[in-house]
Amino acid sequence: VQLQASGGGLVQPGGSLRLSCAASERAFVNLHVGWFRQAPGKEREFVAAITRSASSTRYADSVKGRFTISRVNAKNMAYLQMNNLQPADTAIYYCAVTQILWAYVHEAHRYSNWGQGTLVTVSS
Helix, strand or coil, X not given: CCEEEECCEEECCCCCEEEEEEECCHHHHHCEEEEEEEXXXXXXXXXXXXXXXXXXXXXXXXXXXXXXXXXXXXXXXXXXXXXXXXXXXXXXXXXXXXXXXXXXXXXXXXXXXXXXXXXXXXXX
């Protein structure tokens, strides 16, 4: 499955952005989706994940209450709504898909398919 992330940009602190992840194949519907981010000089970190059926979600503590992950399987799409963005959220954001057990969805090395990333910059 090929993934294409989009929607990044420059936003002021407190602002919002909605990232999109488009998948190339219907196999997408059988895969969990994860969003990760990587800031300059830092390791890639987990942001959020959603199950195949969207029945469950999981968030990093740093984004809980501000970010919302969703998906529309009929469109082979996943989204990350980001509200109240802060400078610490500045990073390249990646979407990825996996078949691993839900317990491990926060582990980046468990994912085999990654999008190219979209840059989010939060600055005044």
